[in-house]
Amino acid sequence: MTIGKIIDGKAFAATLRDTVGEGVAGFVEATGRKPGLAVVLVGEDPASSVYVRSKGKMTVAAGMESFEFKRPDSIGEEDLLDLIEELNHDERVDGILVQLPLPGHIDEAAVIGAIDPAKDVDGFHVVNSGKLATGQEALVPCTPLGCIMLLKDELGDLSGLEAVVVGRSNIVGKPMAALLLAESCTVTIAHSRTRDLASVVHRADIVVAAVGRAEMVKGEWIKPGATVIDVGINRVADTEDGKSRIVGDVATAEALAHVRAITPVPGGVGPMTIAVLLRNTLVAAHARAGLAKPAGL
Ligand SMILES: NC(=O)C1=CN([C@@H]2O[C@H](COP(=O)(O)OP(=O)(O)OC[C@H]3O[C@@H](n4cnc5c(N)ncnc54)[C@H](OP(=O)(O)O)[C@@H]3O)[C@@H](O)[C@H]2O)C=CC1
Numbered sequence: 409m410t411i412g413k414i415i416d417g418k419a420f421a422a423t424l425r426d427t428v429g430e431g432v433a434g435f436v437e438a439t440g441r442k443p444g445l446a447v448v449l450v451g452e453d454p455a456s457s458v459y460v461r462s463k464g465k466m467t468v469a470a471g472m473e474s475f476e477f478k479r480p481d482s483i484g485e486e487d488l489l490d491l492i493e494e495l496n497h498d499e500r501v502d503g504i505l506v507q508l509p510l511p512g513h514i515d516e517a518a519v520i521g522a523i524d525p526a527k528d529v530d531g532f533h534v535v536n537s538g539k540l541a542t543g544q545e546a547l548v549p550c551t552p553l554g555c556i557m558l559l560k561d562e563l564g565d566l567s568g569l570e571a572v573v574v575g576r577s578n579i580v581g582k583p584m585a586a587l588l589l590a591e592s593c594t595v596t597i598a599h600s601r602t603r604d605l606a607s608v609v610h611r612a613d614i615v616v617a618a619v620g621r622a623e624m625v626k627g628e629w630i631k632p633g634a635t636v637i638d639v640g641i642n643r644v645a646d647t648e649d650g651k652s653r654i655v656g657d658v659a660t661a662e663a664l665a666h667v668r669a670i671t672p673v674p675g676g677v678g679p680m681t682i683a684v685l686l687r688n689t690l691v692a693a694h695a696r697a698g699l700a701k702p703a704g705l
């Protein structure tokens with residue numbers, strides 16, 4: 409039995425961050441200032457805090473300015489909207505990321521809608537999702553764009569391939585489907601109401617799993633030779649040592665016997681998300697400064 413390739417997202421992301429770093433140097437030379445990324449974190453979720461801290465470190469390592477804003481769970485929507493308005497007008501800030509999910513009493517759509525679309529480095533604002541859907545130049549959500557980069561690196565031209573995206577969230581599934589369509593794939597979006605998910609997945613040359621259910625996609629669902637992108641980040645208890653570890657939405661060990669290539673968790677899509685965030689910040693900085701998009705991005 410042949411074994412598929414494990415796609416090294418961590419290494420690809422490191423290369424992308426280096427390219428971004430070179431672009432940052434050019435930007436600093438041209439403008440005399442660093443690109444700036446503002447990250448807003450509401451509440452005390454420890455996983456989010458770790459993630460925000462590592463984003464901050466990588467932002468600085470790429471030569472950019474990192475601004476972090478922590479606010480308590482109890483913050484009112486008006487106060488959060490005021491903060492965003494302030495960041496919209498702050499000339500040092502090229503990118504604004506509001507860590508999701510937000511506490512239940514805050515309207516996420518209203519907060520995302522308050523971000524200046526030119527600084528919306530998550531690509532979640534309807535102006536950017538609308539541009540993506542209609543084929544206009546946009547800031548594109550980091551996770552799906554990272555997935556496309558890995559797929560093109562592995563497969564080259566994607567046109568005509570059957571792609572199945574499992575999950576239809578606004579932050580992963582839907583923009584992922586839009587990007588695959590823009591690459592001329594034949595795209596199916598599956599979700600919790602999909603009947604016979606196994607056979608839908610079995611059609612695919614490209615499977616993107618973005619569900620949030622540990623190892624839900626089984627190895628035998630995968631068409632032989634398909635390429636699988638596993639977006640899921642699921643924390644599970646490890647019975648052997650009592651600690652927890654993270655696994656994806658795909659049963660990777662099983663799938664390896666069927667796939668051409670597959671992304672691991674950790675070390676696959678996750679690191680790409682952060683690298684693309686830095687890329688989007690640099691792209692936003694250039695656009696705001698009236699400069700052409702830097703080479704290689
Ligand atoms: N690696 C990274 O950088 C990132 C990873 N993630 C991870 O990706 C995963 C998905 O995230 P996100 O899109 O935000 O999640 P959401 O919970 O917003 O969406 C999950 C989607 O999966 C669908 N779904 C749920 N159960 C099933 C099922 N049994 N069969 C088929 N579809 C199902 C839901 O369908 P329905 O719409 O019908 O409810 C929904 O569309 C999570 O594990 C998250 O942690 C997220 C962002 C970035």
Ligand SMILES: Nc1nc(=O)c2c([nH]1)NC[C@@H]1CN(c3ccc(C(=O)N[C@@H](CCC(=O)O)C(=O)O)cc3)C=[N+]21
Pocket residue numbers: 459505506507508509530550551641654673674675676677678679681682
């Ligand atoms: N506005 C907003 N934008 C986001 O992009 C966003 C968000 N909110 N909320 C949470 C999700 C989740 N997300 C991840 C990014 C990187 C890793 C990552 O780097 N994971 C590593 C390590 C994971 C670990 O060890 O815990 C890996 O997969 O190898 C994971 C998850 C971005 N998100």
